[in-house]
Amino acid sequence: MIIVADNLTITNPTIAAAMDNMDPGPIQDLVRRCEKAGAQAIDLNSGPLNRSPVAHFSFLVETVQAVTSLPLVLDTANPTALTAGLDICRNQAVINGFSLEPAKLADILPLAKNYPADIIGYLLRPNGHVPIEADELMTTAVSLFKTFISEGLAPDRLIIDPVVAPLSWDNGLQHNQALLAVLRSLPDLLGTPVRSIAGLSNLTSGGLPIQRKAALESAYLPMLAAAGLDMALVNVLHAPTMRTALSSRALLGNGIFSWAQIGL
Amino acid sequence: MIIVADNLTITNPTIAAAMDNMDPGPIQDLVRRCEKAGAQAIDLNSGPLNRSPVAHFSFLVETVQAVTSLPLVLDTANPTALTAGLDICRNQAVINGFSLEPAKLADILPLAKNYPADIIGYLLRPNGHVPIEADELMTTAVSLFKTFISEGLAPDRLIIDPVVAPLSWDNGLQHNQALLAVLRSLPDLLGTPVRSIAGLSNLTSGGLPIQRKAALESAYLPMLAAAGLDMALVNVLHAPTMRTALSSRALLGNGIFSWAQIGL
Numbered sequence: 364m365i366i367v368a369d370n371l372t373i374t375n376p377t378i379a380a381a382m383d384n385m386d387p388g389p390i391q392d393l394v395r396r397c398e399k400a401g402a403q404a405i406d407l408n409s410g411p412l413n414r415s416p417v418a419h420f421s422f423l424v425e426t427v428q429a430v431t432s433l434p435l436v437l438d439t440a441n442p443t444a445l446t447a448g449l450d451i452c453r454n455q456a457v458i459n460g461f462s463l464e465p466a467k468l469a470d471i472l473p474l475a476k477n478y479p480a481d482i483i484g485y486l487l488r489p490n491g492h493v494p495i496e497a498d499e500l501m502t503t504a505v506s507l508f509k510t511f512i513s514e515g516l517a518p519d520r521l522i523i524d525p526v527v528a529p530l531s532w533d534n535g536l537q538h539n540q541a542l543l544a545v546l547r548s549l550p551d552l553l554g555t556p557v558r559s560i561a562g563l564s565n566l567t568s569g570g571l572p573i574q575r576k577a578a579l580e581s582a583y584l585p586m587l588a589a590a591g592l593d594m595a596l597v598n599v600l601h602a603p604t605m606r607t608a609l610s611s612r613a614l615l616g617n618g619i620f621s622w623a624q625i626g627l
Numbered sequence: 628m629i630i631v632a633d634n635l636t637i638t639n640p641t642i643a644a645a646m647d648n649m650d651p652g653p654i655q656d657l658v659r660r661c662e663k664a665g666a667q668a669i670d671l672n673s674g675p676l677n678r679s680p681v682a683h684f685s686f687l688v689e690t691v692q693a694v695t696s697l698p699l700v701l702d703t704a705n706p707t708a709l710t711a712g713l714d715i716c717r718n719q720a721v722i723n724g725f726s727l728e729p730a731k732l733a734d735i736l737p738l739a740k741n742y743p744a745d746i747i748g749y750l751l752r753p754n755g756h757v758p759i760e761a762d763e764l765m766t767t768a769v770s771l772f773k774t775f776i777s778e779g780l781a782p783d784r785l786i787i788d789p790v791v792a793p794l795s796w797d798n799g800l801q802h803n804q805a806l807l808a809v810l811r812s813l814p815d816l817l818g819t820p821v822r823s824i825a826g827l828s829n830l831t832s833g834g835l836p837i838q839r840k841a842a843l844e845s846a847y848l849p850m851l852a853a854a855g856l857d858m859a860l861v862n863v864l865h866a867p868t869m870r871t872a873l874s875s876r877a878l879l880g881n882g883i884f885s886w887a888q889i890g891l
Contacts, residue, residue, distance in 0.1 A: 582874035
């Protein structure tokens, strides 16, 4: 399981200010800390980019790749900004992301044809809603996969995100349980091993203290890992979460266990 | 998932001394603390009981049931002691346990016919060794189950323990991964839902600091839970482990999530 840092996001006020002022220092400092903590890729969550999207997203990509050679997950809903980011990205890039929503199929999916980047596909209904039951998650995965390959794209470039739901939703618990079953059945369902990614922070969205979030995230992450999750988007600067991620990876790895694998 | 305290064991020097001296105080204090911490059953691990097994095990059962009405898991390899414990146990009792080893089939399994107690069945070869591959674990589960019902015992009285292996074994990692697959397939394999139990402390046997053990146990426990484990034998007095157990249970529960479920 590859550990992707979710730390570089404009929901962090320091990062939001640095983006606004195009000040590379705080962003590069954070990226260095994430890499040192064990991140194997960095998500660049710039938000909607209402103002000068091209200039701001290009600044962000350039700022980050100046200090790391890790793969970068280009995470914005703005297709113009995404295109600008892909134009200048020298690191391995992942487009984040498309879904069966018509606007995403029209504006985001085609970028995977024009750039040598992998792309994240969200298991969302065409109306953008999250399917709750396992059956609908599976039919959505099949539709997404068929749409993807019908564009002539190779299956190994797709990374499916089954969308972790907030537990505060009435049916969030049910969805997140179905999600585990769907992850386990994806290879059989699609007839080929397609990669998967999930963002843990959704599980406990809202302004809760990190300890409360962490207890649940640290229980759900190993479940996702054992269900076959390939990439986990986590707070790599929270030591207990990182220990859980590294321990999960070690427990599911090949060969002989060693403590060095989990940095303990 | 039912949380069983593994704390009451003679590997704890305080408990060993209290057992030797038949001093109920330290034992009852520990039991009270375990129940307060959220234990839903208590394992009474008396060790081999070489000296006065009947007197010592009877003392242990009586001492514990004087302060709790929780189910008691009677955990000794000594059949005479087990019989004495079952004779006086007023709480719900679980016999821990039998396997396909000839001595266990001869001396332990018959106790399930004579007493209204559930019984733990270990997935061990007749020679007492741990099967490593999933295939052999599954055939062992089938043999154990067939042997059990051939004695006229009802399937709902059996609790299968697939035996977590120490990661320090060359093939411990491989076994513990196979174990997850076997747990998931048990209902299909046996054609009926049979309960399961696993002891986490085996994972990191040896004199390691609790923090190092806890990181791995807290990653493996949610994997076991999501694979369908019914009962987890854990250190209920280690707060992070308990948070993981309660969070795992909440994430796999029915209905709507609430923070009260995990005591946070």
